Amino acid sequence: MIQTRFRSLQMRLAVRLAIPYIIAMAIGVGFLVYQAYDTAGTLNDRDLNLRAIDIARYVSPDPDDKPLLNLPAKLAAAYQSSADMFAVRDARGQIIAASPPSFGTLVAAWPPATDDASYFRLKNFGSESEDYYGLSVGLESAAGPLSISVAQAAGANALVSALLREFVFDVAWVIPLLVLATLVIGVLAIRSGLRPIRDVSEMAAAIGPNTTSVRLPVDNLPSEVTPLVSAVNRALDRLEQGFALQRKFTANAAHELRTPLAIITGALDVMEGNGELAKLKSDVSRMNRLVDQLLRVARLDGVAMDVSNEVDLNEIAANTVAAMAPWAVAQERAIIFDGLDRQVLVTGNGHAIEDALRNLIENAILHSPPQTEVTVRVSPERSINVVDAGPGISPGDRELIFERFWRGKAVASGGAGLGLSIVREIMNAHQGSISVEANPNGGAVFTLHFPRAAGLESSTQSI
Numbered sequence: 001m002i003q004t005r006f007r008s009l010q011m012r013l014a015v016r017l018a019i020p021y022i023i024a025m026a027i028g029v030g031f032l033v034y035q036a037y038d039t040a041g042t043l044n045d046r047d048l049n050l051r052a053i054d055i056a057r058y059v060s061p062d063p064d065d066k067p068l069l070n071l072p073a074k075l076a077a078a079y080q081s082s083a084d085m086f087a088v089r090d091a092r093g094q095i096i097a098a099s100p101p102s103f104g105t106l107v108a109a110w111p112p113a114t115d116d117a118s119y120f121r122l123k124n125f126g127s128e129s130e131d132y133y134g135l136s137v138g139l140e141s142a143a144g145p146l147s148i149s150v151a152q153a154a155g156a157n158a159l160v161s162a163l164l165r166e167f168v169f170d171v172a173w174v175i176p177l178l179v180l181a182t183l184v185i186g187v188l189a190i191r192s193g194l195r196p197i198r199d200v201s202e203m204a205a206a207i208g209p210n211t212t213s214v215r216l217p218v219d220n221l222p223s224e225v226t227p228l229v230s231a232v233n234r235a236l237d238r239l240e241q242g243f244a245l246q247r248k249f250t251a252n253a254a255h256e257l258r259t260p261l262a263i264i265t266g267a268l269d270v271m272e273g274n275g276e277l278a279k280l281k282s283d284v285s286r287m288n289r290l291v292d293q294l295l296r297v298a299r300l301d302g303v304a305m306d307v308s309n310e311v312d313l314n315e316i317a318a319n320t321v322a323a324m325a326p327w328a329v330a331q332e333r334a335i336i337f338d339g340l341d342r343q344v345l346v347t348g349n350g351h352a353i354e355d356a357l358r359n360l361i362e363n364a365i366l367h368s369p370p371q372t373e374v375t376v377r378v379s380p381e382r383s384i385n386v387v388d389a390g391p392g393i394s395p396g397d398r399e400l401i402f403e404r405f406w407r408g409k410a411v412a413s414g415g416a417g418l419g420l421s422i423v424r425e426i427m428n429a430h431q432g433s434i435s436v437e438a439n440p441n442g443g444a445v446f447t448l449h450f451p452r453a454a455g456l457e458s459s460t461q462s463i
Contacts, residue, residue: 014187021186022179029175033168048135049117052148055086056139059096059146067143069097083130083153089113091145102126103151113138113147122151130154196220200229212240306349307430313344313353313450314378320357321376328361332370335361338377346382346450348430353448356426356434357384359419360446364388368443382450389443398436423448 055069062068067090071079079086079099087098087107098104106125113136122132134151200216207214215233218226321337328335357376364374367390375387393401402424420434427434432450439445 013190014183017186017190018183021182025175025179029171033171036167044133045117045119045135048133048150048152049137051084051086051150052117052135052137052139055088055148055150056141056146059088059141059143061143065143067096067141067146083128083132085132085134085151087149089147089149090143093147096146100126103149107136107149110136110149113149120149120151193222197222197225200225204232207236212236307352308347309349310345311348311350311353313346313382313384314340314342316350316353317357317376317378317384320354320361324358324361324365328365328374331365333365333368334373335365336373336375338375340378340380342380344378344380344382346430346452348450349426352426352429356423356448357386359423360386360448363419364390364444364446367391382452384448386446387439387443389439389441392438392442392444393436401436402434 054075055071058071058075059067059069067088069088078084085099085103087104088096089107089112090096091112093108093112095104095108098107103126106122115138117135117137119133119135122134124130125132131154132151133154134149136147136149139146139148200221203214203216215236216229218229218233221229318337318339321335325335361374361376364386365388368374368388369390372389374389375385377385377387379385402420424434427448430450432448435447435449437445437447
């Protein structure tokens with residue numbers, strides 16, 4: 001089941017779209033997170049650089065031309081009350097000002113800063129043993145060139161870090177939902193796009209020997225599938241022509257054989273002879289039956305059957321039994337009709353139902369021993385039973401006997417294997433069915449089942 005699902009075009013398209021989409025989404029999210037952290041770091045570096053520039057603005061020469069830092073009271077108080085640090089050195093590397101002094105002592109040993117800022121980290125520095133991040137940069141001031149180092153505690157950007165963590169957390173659960181929603185929408189879109197193909201497939205699956213005139217529509221199909229559907233339609237054209245030629249040949253051959261066989265039959269009836277003549281008559285009779293069945297097959301295959309009439313199963317069965325009784329007597333068998341005193345109405349074709357019943361009676365008589373009876377019974381449940389006393393049908397053959405040209409090996413009836421297939425085709429045309437069961441007294445029971453007639457009751461007025 002899983003293997004079949006993954007072989008479907010819909011699943012293949014969904015997987016092939018999902019894999020690059022998920023990879024692209026993962027790359028995009030990773031790049032976005034990287035850019036967010038990089039931007040946060042850039043902002044932090046810019047903040048430190050602005051602090052250094054701000055400090056350089058307040059450095060001016062004193063009356064002795066020595067550089068002196070004069071921070072505004074608020075700014076000086078802010079540096080003293082926070083964990084931020086700074087150190088200002090002159091061109092000779094001498095400390096001009098530092099907060100706290102310990103930071104100035106550390107910075108005094110560093111080389112002079114250049115115009116390009118250099119960054120540093122301090123581990124476990126100061127009385128609080130904190131980690132610091134800072135930069136050193138060379139700047140011009142009113143008192144000459146300076147080396148300014150500024151630093152802030154690693155936890156000073158906690159707000160930015162918290163915002164970034166919240167952003168990453170939101171991305172971690174929003175993006176999978178977005179991916180899932182997009183994939184579901186994509187699968188539904190693919191399924192909707194493939195609906196015409198499924199419809200055409202269902203139409204193709206319904207085409208059979210009796211519906212070779214049906215052609216698959218090419219409207220609204222993807223351009224990639226249209227050539228395949230067109231090729232199937234051309235194949236159906238060739239198939240229909242083949243069936244038509246086969247039906248025409250069968251009908252023509254049967255018609256051509258009927259006349260000479262009728263002449264031979266008439267000639268044999270007036271001839272006198274020994275047992276060989278009787279055998280010859282039997283062979284010619286069997287050939288006549290085969291030709292008659294071939295004509296019925298050609299008629300069933302070539303002409304649409306009108307099954308819209310209201311017919312009475314009881315009347316059809318009675319007329320068929322009456323017509324076949326003399327032939328049954330000639331075969332040393334008897335036919336018993338077990339009918340009803342009311343109509344059993346169905347919607348169908350009376351002549352076709354009579355053909356089906358005639359075939360069943362012929363088979364029953366030919367397979368029953370001499371001096372036995374064949375019973376034709378009409379049921380109020382819209383069915384007709386034909387009961388014989390023959391050898392019966394083995395369970396393994398009860399489906400095979402309705403195939404064309406199938407002949408059992410147990411009994412040599414001399415038939416061509418067409419009679420029961422004709423019966424089944426007639427019942428299929430009537431939306432009915434045929435079944436066979438074992439006769440408790442020996443033999444077989446064939447049953448024709450008909451659906452309820454539209455707008456009619458199964459049993460109506462008395463005859």
